[in-house]
Amino acid sequence: MTLYISEIFDSIQGEGVHSGVPMTFIRLQGCSFKCTWCDTVYAQAFDRDNGQEIQEILAQVEHKWVCITGGEPLSQPEGLGKLLSALYDVGIKTTVETSGLLPIPYWYLDYVESWVLDVKLPSSGEYEKAMQVLERVLYHLREQDQVKFVIQDTEDIDTMYSVLSLPYWNPFPTILLSPVSGYLNTSSSELCVHHAMLLEKAGFRARFSPQIHKALWGNRRGV
Numbered sequence: 001m002t003l004y005i006s007e008i009f010d011s012i013q014g015e016g017v018h019s020g021v022p023m024t025f026i027r028l029q030g031c032s033f034k035c036t037w038c039d040t041v042y043a044q045a046f047d048r049d050n051g052q053e054i055q056e057i058l059a060q061v062e063h064k065w066v067c068i069t070g071g072e073p074l075s076q077p078e079g080l081g082k083l084l085s086a087l088y089d090v091g092i093k094t095t096v097e098t099s100g101l102l103p104i105p106y107w108y109l110d111y112v113e114s115w116v117l118d119v120k121l122p123s124s125g126e127y128e129k130a131m132q133v134l135e136r137v138l139y140h141l142r143e144q145d146q147v148k149f150v151i152q153d154t155e156d157i158d159t160m161y162s163v164l165s166l167p168y169w170n171p172f173p174t175i176l177l178s179p180v181s182g183y184l185n186t187s188s189s190e191l192c193v194h195h196a197m198l199l200e201k202a203g204f205r206a207r208f209s210p211q212i213h214k215a216l217w218g219n220r221r222g223v
């Protein structure tokens with residue numbers, strides 16, 4: 001089984017509940033969406049110029065944790081399933097980052113330590129598409145999964161609360177509030193911190209989640 005790869009590199013996890021954990025990152029090619037603030041535009045194209053077999057990919061895994069990201073990893077669903085199963089079989093824990101715009105095959109769930117669902121809010125430009133399919137994704141999320149809201153402004157915050165009030169959650173995963181630029185000293189960071197605290201007080205598990213790899217190395221590839 002061939003998977004089309006954008007890049008494979010080692011770094012620390014920069015966001016979410018595993019922030020700071022050394023991981024091998026496998027970025028798959030392909031995403032048919034066009035988020036306005038996408039910071040991996042180079043991975044959107046599915047140009048099939050770097051096909052790799054599962055064993056070839058496994059040989060490049062240097063850590064006990066792997067983050068599979070994109071693009072949209074579910075753009076290559078069959079290969080993704082085989083890769084997850086192969087990593088699971090050798091005892092490697094995985095997180096998978098997905099946009100929520102494609103269905104997660106339910107038989108993949110248990111191979112993954114933590115799915116990270118990036119719910120698209122109005123500032124992404126993909127909100128309406130995301131709302132059409134959100135039910136089938138939220139329904140499968142588990143407590144150990146993470147749901148990420150990239151926040152630009154108060155419209156995003158209001159929409160996040162609307163999403164959290166939907167009846168499809170069962171149970172709630174950890175909620176990540178991530179400022180749109182990824183950086184700390186911005187108005188969107190202040191919004192994220194404030195509302196993470198409000199959500200915790202309301203009984204959710206909520207985390208302010210800036211992208212610490214960007215604070216360390218800036219907005220560039222391979223980190």
Ligand code: SF4
Pocket residue numbers: 031032033034035037038039040041043044070071072099
């Ligand atoms: S879903 Fe992810 S990879 Fe695709 S355009 Fe949006 S941010 Fe970029």
